[in-house]
Amino acid sequence: MKSLQARLGASLALGITCLWLIASVVSGLVISHELGEAADSALRVTAQQLLAITRQAPPLAGDRPSAATSTRPASADAAAYLPGNESAVRPEQLHELAEIYSLLGFAIRDVDGRVLHSGGSLPDALLEARPAGGFNVIEGHRVYVESSADQQRWILIAEPSHHRDEINHGAIRVLLLILPFLVPLSLLLVWWMVRRSMRSVTEVQQQIESRGGNDLSALQTADMPRELAPIAESVNQLLARLARTLESERNFTTNSAHELRTPIASALAQTQRQIASLPDGAERLRARRIEQTLQELSRTCEKLMQLARAESGSMVGDETCNVFPVIDYLLGEFNSVLREESRLQLQCPNEERFETVLDFDGMAILLRNLIDNALKYSKPGTPVIVRLDSAANRISVCNQGACVPPEELAQLKARFKRGSGAQGGAAMGAGLGLAIAETIARQAGIVIELHSPARGRRDGFEASLSTR
Numbered sequence: 088m089k090s091l092q093a094r095l096g097a098s099l100a101l102g103i104t105c106l107w108l109i110a111s112v113v114s115g116l117v118i119s120h121e122l123g124e125a126a127d128s129a130l131r132v133t134a135q136q137l138l139a140i141t142r143q144a145p146p147l148a149g150d151r152p153s154a155a156t157s158t159r160p161a162s163a164d165a166a167a168y169l170p171g172n173e174s175a176v177r178p179e180q181l182h183e184l185a186e187i188y189s190l191l192g193f194a195i196r197d198v199d200g201r202v203l204h205s206g207g208s209l210p211d212a213l214l215e216a217r218p219a220g221g222f223n224v225i226e227g228h229r230v231y232v233e234s235s236a237d238q239q240r241w242i243l244i245a246e247p248s249h250h251r252d253e254i255n256h257g258a259i260r261v262l263l264l265i266l267p268f269l270v271p272l273s274l275l276l277v278w279w280m281v282r283r284s285m286r287s288v289t290e291v292q293q294q295i296e297s298r299g300g301n302d303l304s305a306l307q308t309a310d311m312p313r314e315l316a317p318i319a320e321s322v323n324q325l326l327a328r329l330a331r332t333l334e335s336e337r338n339f340t341t342n343s344a345h346e347l348r349t350p351i352a353s354a355l356a357q358t359q360r361q362i363a364s365l366p367d368g369a370e371r372l373r374a375r376r377i378e379q380t381l382q383e384l385s386r387t388c389e390k391l392m393q394l395a396r397a398e399s400g401s402m403v404g405d406e407t408c409n410v411f412p413v414i415d416y417l418l419g420e421f422n423s424v425l426r427e428e429s430r431l432q433l434q435c436p437n438e439e440r441f442e443t444v445l446d447f448d449g450m451a452i453l454l455r456n457l458i459d460n461a462l463k464y465s466k467p468g469t470p471v472i473v474r475l476d477s478a479a480n481r482i483s484v485c486n487q488g489a490c491v492p493p494e495e496l497a498q499l500k501a502r503f504k505r506g507s508g509a510q511g512g513a514a515m516g517a518g519l520g521l522a523i524a525e526t527i528a529r530q531a532g533i534v535i536e537l538h539s540p541a542r543g544r545r546d547g548f549e550a551s552l553s554t555r
């Protein structure tokens with residue numbers, strides 16, 4: 088599932104990249120157009136200057152004569168440059184004209200078509216051509232034709248198209264060279280702005296994630312954007328309502344179980360006294376059954392109180408600790424009441440250590456339910472193995488017995504879900520042992536895995552605790 092920040096950042100990055108590319112193409116076209124207009128304007132101005140400079144100038148040394156110029160008397164051009172003629176061309180003007188030859192080619196003709204002046208790199212085809220006035224593209228050249236003010240001469244000036252292409256390509260090249268720097272900077276700016284804008288959303292996300300399933304405290308709404316404030320307020324209202332509901336249910340369970348303990352204990356004591364006074368027979372057998380029922384009811388009340396404590400989350404601390412002393416004490420307590428003292432066995436190949444955030448009381452309730460479940464549903468006289476692997480930080484409780492069907496195994500952690508039956512005539516449980524263990528383990532970040540058959544065996548049942 089993609090995050091909103093990643094999706095928004097990717098969309099903006101793609102959009103900005105496309106905009107940069109479109110802007111580059113448009114800028115290239117505009118630059119090419121503007122440079123073309125500037126070059127055409129320069130070509131027009133140059134043509135007008137050439138007409139003015141060469142108005143009465145004799146053919147320069149670099150001019151290429153033609154058949155038309157050979158028929159014109161030399162005295163006609165020479166007379167125009169007699170001493171005292173005010174329109175004579177100055178030497179610096181001729182020098183400027185010579186510099187133009189390296190880029191442009193031109194030809195000046197009279198009204199009869201005779202070439203009066205020509206220079207530069209002008210192809211023969213253009214030297215002989217007589218195009219219409221204005222701009223044209225002929226023989227790979229940009230050509231401009233204009234007549235003099237007295238309509239006695241006209242000029243054809245040409246610039247190689249590749250010269251303009253080089254200028255355009257150079258300008259576009261500079262633009263394209265800038266893009267590899269501008270686009271990453273733009274994307275970095277987008278990432279920074281999106282990250283900064285999404286900071287409030289991230290804070291709300293972190294507040295919700297850090298709570299888990301048991302912390303129902305209200306979200307912090309200070310300095311929250313206006314768009315997120317209604318969402319946070321709705322969540323806080325829902326959390327408050329859920330907290331009241333759970334607290335009411337927990338109090339009812341605790342109070343009910345606590346209030347029932349005294350009458351149940353009283354009824355059990357009276358039943359046991361009645362059994363002691365009855366002779367062997369049907370009445371004594373019925374009293375034994377009542378005693379067994381009352382004992383099961385007492386165990387159910389105790390489980391309900393454990394479940395209420397487990398749901399409160401009060402048994403989870405802030406720091407991890409080694410709870411092996413609790414495990415060792417609990418095993419000794421079970422062995423002291425079992426007929427076969429060696430039935431409950433501890434295997435600890437590594438260091439005697441199990442790290443968890445559960446307090447001693449929580450670990451005792453958790454492990455007691457697993458061991459009690461294993462003893463109740465295992466074959467009589469068979470050992471129940473508690474294996475501690477400190478290297479993997481795992482505890483497993485394994486017992487022998489018939490395999491549990493997979494569909495039943497998947498539901499054993501649910502409340503009031505009982506197994507197929509106890510072994511050796513043991514009383515059926517209340518179906519809360521594994522549910523209590525699962526509730527406590529989930530709050531402490533412990534994973535309970537159920538296996539049937541047990542790992543490494545063909546039958547049996549195994550419940551393992553690990554922090555992964």
